[in-house]
Amino acid sequence: MSPLEFESKKQSVAGFAAWSNVPTMMTLYDYLPSQNAYKVRLLLNHLGLPYRTELISIFEGAGQTPEFLAVNPSGAVPALRLADGRVLAESNAILTYLAYGTRYLPSDAFGLAKVQQWMSFEQDYVLAIASLRHWTMTGKLARRPAALVQMRRAGGMKALEILDRELSSRPFICGQDYTIADMSLFAYVHRADEADLPLQEFSHVCAWIARVRSQPGFLDQQFPYAVDPHSSGELP
Amino acid sequence: MSPLEFESKKQSVAGFAAWSNVPTMMTLYDYLPSQNAYKVRLLLNHLGLPYRTELISIFEGAGQTPEFLAVNPSGAVPALRLADGRVLAESNAILTYLAYGTRYLPSDAFGLAKVQQWMSFEQDYVLAIASLRHWTMTGKLARRPAALVQMRRAGGMKALEILDRELSSRPFICGQDYTIADMSLFAYVHRADEADLPLQEFSHVCAWIARVRSQPGFLDQQFPYAVDPHSSGELP
Secondary structure, three states, rough: OOOOHHHHHHHOEOOOOOOOOOOOOOEEEEOOOOOOHHHHHHHHHHHHHHHHHEEHHHHHOOHHOHHHHHOOOOOOOOOOOOOOOOOEEEHHHHHHHHOOOOOOOOHHHHHHHHHHHHHHHHHHHHHHHHHHHHHHHHHHHHOOOOOHHHHHHHHHHHHHHHHHHHHHOOEOOEEOOOOOHHHHHHHHOOOOOHHOOOOHHHHHHHHHHHHOOOOOOOOOOOHHHHHOOOOOOOOO | OOHHHHHHHHHOEHHHHHHOOOOEEEEEEEEEOOOHHHHHHHHHHHHOOOOOEEOOOOHHHHHHHHHHHHHHHOOOOOHHHOOOEEEOOOOOHHHHHHOOOOOOOOOOOOHHHHHHHHHHHHHHHHHHHHHHHHHHHHHOHHOOOHHHHHHHHHHHHHHHHHHHHHHOOOOOEEOOOOOHHHHHHHHHHOOOHOOOOOOOOHHHHHHHHHHOOOOOOOOOOOOHHHOOOOOOOOOO
């Protein structure tokens, strides 16, 4: 998608861009360069579920409109509107909703909680990779305090070290099965080189990335921040 | 508990302190001033479940021993060992495991995911309150970059503003029922004044705090960092 296409889709409805007008379908509120949103697109692809997309131009403040805050009080993407109108936010919560009752989420208490443990790890430790990647790809790195960049780099390395150790003894992060915890971790971890982290030095992580890529219904799709001409600005 | 008692409990077993020796009971790996650990103690109290405690002296590096890293690869407390030996980490994941099948966690896909949405919000936005409180109570605030402290303060205020708006229209964060999402949020939010945030200005949050406190089995328990003579150090 070119910046021009991005703009035209965005402007097709004030602040939002509808790719489909089927009203009885789920709606994913999306921002294409967001890997948090990619997690959801990946699972939807695995499950073969139809959905429509509304693009939220977050750097122009479209996440802070009263309409969108009614969908997600924090103003962040992704968010999901069900066909019945109920709304859900936070990528890992959306994964849980969509994967419930499928092969991608265990249904027993311990299995469910173990998946959640690694999604919490993702939210805490892998966030460092996400921040660094965002700042690196949008020219914001030099505008950030050096101490903060250093903290994030140390945090990103720690995340990769822990994952490499864990993935040395099992194919997927919770054991033998590919779950939404893998999808959640995969989103930013497999792009760690874009945060200038030495991803290739972590051989078990790299082997796991290849295993994720070989899953049926894998979605090989990335949108660079360059598709959004506003992404060099700060989030409101 | 006095600093002396804390030390004596900690030293009763090398690195760990056993409060009970019943081997068929759950073990909570705990650090008393941690409000993440308090979340778990609060739910255990609501449920009336017996458990033993092992204290992890995190500022002395007890979270980084090979023994504890086998329990939680990230080295953080709380963590839980089940009676059958399986281990679980991350406070919100432990809450999910313990609350599964009880009144504190809905069993349908949407209800479960909504609880997880607010626990993700907690982990993301309320983290700012947790950091500020830790730095304020242990004398570390002046050692942190000013830009980072400012970011955390803005983040903490945003968290309180969002919660106040949400809690203006319903008694608990997910609706009519008190869930583990409330317990998770409560842990750091109700101590926001210790992070020098103006908690009393958020009237809906304050009314919600009173509702949480009135729940059957509420655990009114706090341990200041002062119980740990090592808490002014940096985490390894």
